[in-house]
Amino acid sequence: MMAVAIGGSVITKGGSEMSYQALYRVWRPQRFDEIVGQSIITQTLKNAILTKQISHAYLFTGPRGTGKTSAAKIFAKAVNCHYLEDGEPCNKCETCQAINEGSLSDVIEIDAASNNGVEEIRDIRDKVKYAPTKADYKVYIIDEVHMLSTGAFNALLKTLEEPPANVIFILATTEPHKIPATIISRTQKFDFKRIRPADILERMAYILKQKNIVYDDQALKLIAKAAEGGMRDALSILDQAMSYGDDKVTYENALQVTGSVTNELLTAYIDQVIQKDTKQALVTVQKILENGKDASRFVEDLTSYCQDILLYQQDPQIIEQMELGIVDDKFKQLSDQISDNEIYQMINELNEIANSLRYTAHPDVYLQVLTVKLTHLQAKPAAPTSSTASSDEDGKIKALSKKVDELQAEITQLKAAGPVEKPVAAHTAVPPKSIEAKSTARVELTKIYPILGKATRKSLNEFQQVWPDLMNTLSVTQRAVMHVSKPVAASSDGVIVSFEYPIFFQKAQSNRELTDALENNLDRLTGRAPQIVFVPDNQWPKIRKDYLASHQDELKNRQHSGDAAADTPDTGSEATPPQDDTPAAKPIVKKAAELFGKDILDIKND
Structure with missing residues (x-):
């Protein structure tokens, strides 16, 4: 009995429904041009197939749900399909259909998370010598390859060094930093990027139109942002919203499924914080909690909103390209009213509360304390309006001129009186230094000291020379974090990077994807993959001094x-x-x- 996929269900030929299939399975890409947000990678793979420049091993890296495994399966079809259409598999021939059904014995999928031992890899090494039975190439797809043990990697290395001519290995992983450099050097590496919210939105709209399902544009924008760059996550959330709304995707349903707070409430809360309206801000928090919203999600949304304001102040086009519908008149007004110093303070407070919420059973207390703190921050005064600016400036100039005249008169009197002995007990008052914001992220001295032990000025000069080129290889958001950083010490296998502001140090410290991008791109620029360690600029002199002293x-x-x-x-x-x-x-x-x-x-x- 034949079964076909219709929408999200599998229907038998007789018409009885067998089981429901998730959207991300039904709408899994079957061609390179159906993979969203990875056009450079897919075009490169198609060109390699058309020009017969096929490598024996590939490494697909990137966050979850960005198309790594899908691209591997499509590549396996394309290299074995005899009816290619501009580098795309036909999906109609016997080989393509067998791969789609998972029944072709020459395409082997292995989950390294559950098959990570030496014996499993040795079994591959023994069987790889045999020619394919039906296809032109035998393709091994090893998912989550970073889970392999050290012994398994060593066993795989031997096969990658001397591969048979008709065998292709495709390794996929979300954590490339855990893969030995000896393995990476024997593969063609492709970095799958997080998918832009706009691309996710377009794909979801296409799927819903094909299924004739009514949806709200604002709901899809919310889901696209909540997916955090993963198409699979977006389709899973969309699946939940469809089930919750009885095959209707509304904004309210999307809010319930994601646990997010409406953009209007976030904007109102930030406005109340800026206006120091503690009472109304507490009322807004209470309303959010009564609606059943998750406290941690609320803090994450607030942090993201503050980040959007900060980036918008630096370059409005960044947010207009990244975000979907967030830049309205009220958002622009808030960005004009708040200073970057206030945003840094707010993000510091939000980070501390986010850590505390993980271990408490009373999130409402922490949110109320947070609200009181945010509404009592020491903010810089708003810039005067154009109508009063000139009169204020004139008043300040007159006051300063008067003070200068008084000081000059005092100096003249002191010179006439001659030198005066200073009392022994007199002490010159020293104004206290401004207190730097504390960093909640921990400085990793266990990684810093080994680098300092081998550090040389020559290594530091090398990294300083390539640093501008390295910044150009990063994404817009990654450059926004790294623009206040610089290398301050380096050895042949490590570099220490300091950040002018603690908040950017914290963001970089917690962003594994950023660290991977820096290390991978340094490998391309210098031929080495050094370890990168971050430090706050205000702590670096003490760390350096303590190391030399100890x-x-x-x-x-x-x-x-x-x-x-x-x-x-x-x-x-x-x-x-x-x-x-x-x-x-x-x-x-x-x-x-x-x-x-x-x-x-x-x-x-x-």
Whole structure:
């Protein structure tokens, strides 16, 4: 009995319904041009097939739900299809249909999460020697390949080094940093990016139109944003919204399914915070909780909203391209009323509350405390209007001129009176330094110290030279985070990057995708894949000082044993006797010069 897929259900030829299939399974791409948001990758793969430049191994990396496994299956069909249409599989021949049904023995899918041992990979290595039975190529698709054990990777390496001519390996993973470099170097690597909300929105609208389902544009925009760049997640949420709304996708249904707060409530809350209206802000929070919204989701939405305002202030086009319908007149008005310093403070408070909400059974208390804190932040005064600006400036100029005249008169009197002895007990008052915002993210000293132990000025110069090129390889949002960063120390296998503002250090520290992008692109630019460690700029001097102080004995032993780095700058140590106690001859000073260069050192005797 034959079965066909209609909409989201599988119907037998007799007409009885067997089981429901999720949207992401029914609408899984069957051609390269159906894969959303990865046009560069799909075009490259099609060109490779058309020109017969097929590699023996590929590595597909990227976040979940971005099309890695789908692309692998389509590629397996395309290399074995005899009726290609502009590099696309025909999906009609016997081979294509067998791969679609999962019945072709020459295309083998392996889940590395449950088959991660040496024996499973050795079994592949033994069977890979046999020629395909029906297809032209035998294709092994290994999903979540980062889950393989060390022994399994070593067994796979042997096969990748000497592959048979008619075998193709496609490795897929969400965590490429866990894959040995020896494996990566033997594959063609393709980085699948998060899919833009606009592309997700377009795909969902197409599916719903094909199914003749009524939907609300605002609902699809909300789902597209909640999916966080994953098409599979978007279709899963859409499935839930359809079920909840009896095959109608409304804005209210999407809000219920995602747990999100309406954009109007978020805008009202931010407006009340800016206006210091604590009472109304608490009422808004209570309304959100009474509607059954998740407190953690509310904090995430607030953080995202603050980020959107910050990016909009820097470049309005970034948000207009990234977001869907968020930039309205009220949003523009709020972005004019709030300063970037206030946004930094708000995000710091939101981060602290987000951590606390994970371990509490009383989220309402934390949200109320958060609201009181946000409405009592020390904000910068709003810019004066054009009508009053000139008069205010005139008043300030007059007051300053009067003060200058008074000070000049006092100086003249003091000069006439002659020198006056200062009392012994008198002390000059020193204004307190401004307190830097505390960073909630933890500095990883266990990773920093090994880099400092091998750091040289030459390595730092190399990374500083390629840093502008590295920034150009990042996405717009990644550059927005990294634009206040710079490398401050480096060795051959690691680089320490400092951030001017703690909030951007926190965002970078928690963004694994950003770290992967930096390390992968550095590998392309320099031929090395160094470990990248982040530090806040305000903590870096102390970290550097503590390291040099705590490793004095080690540095002294290195000097006596003649162990010196090849890249160490010339400090005149060869011409200086070992018993020389001048500041420049001390091991800690030499190491500081080696790490950071002699041009920035200021040696002072205690």
